[in-house]
Amino acid sequence: MTRDEQTATLLLVFAKAPEPGRVKTRLAAVLGADTALAAHQALLERTLCLAAAFPGPAVLMLDRAETATENRARALGLDIDYQQGVDLGERMERAMAWGLARAKQVLLVGSDCPAMSREYLLAAADALRQAPVVLGPSEDGGFVLLGGSEAALWRQSLFRHVAMSTDHTLADTLKALSDRCRPRLLPTLWDVDYPEDLDRARRLGLLS
Secondary structure (H helix, E strand, O other), X not given: OOHHHHHOEEEEEEEOOOOOOOOOHHHHHHHOHHHHHHHHHHHHHHHXXXXXXXXXXXXXXXXXXXXXXXXXXXXXXXXXEEOOOOOHHHHHHHHHHHHHOOOXXXXXXXXXXXXXXXXXXXXHHXXXXXXXXXXXXXXXXXXXXXXXXXXXHHHOOOOOOOOOOOOOHHHHHHHHHOOOOOOEEOOOEOOOOOHHHHHHHHHOOOOO
């Protein structure tokens, strides 16, 4: 992929504003709200640094205003915007449509996948040259990355019948796409939802 092709790809980072009781609730149920918040902030910081190193433009899309996080993102050279929609599916659809009005290709990632890398993002951008949608599966049955290159796909309520945050989210998404396009699947990664995931990230040296 050439430099021009790389910079034609917009990276969107979806994140919740860090607030105790609102982030990493499955972690909080076992380890407490403060530990969950600290994990969320560490994961978000790692993702923001990854986005800052991406060769194309990157935007942090928060679910609500949060001054400290916004200032940190700007310090790293990222733009800021806000998620729009009544649920996660609609927010992702709107974000993809928003991004594709500004770039040829859009990658959307969350902020809780410590295994995400620059190489993975570049592979996703490259895959969009052969397919209109790319998905990065996660071990829990969801996905850690969504990519698109055709704006029309994101004006059709793609996620209307997709249950988010379940062990069949990816399968539901592939079914919803089946009569529209053939997506490209990347290697499977994992995200941090439970204490064992946090331990894994620390054991691998991905989080301190």
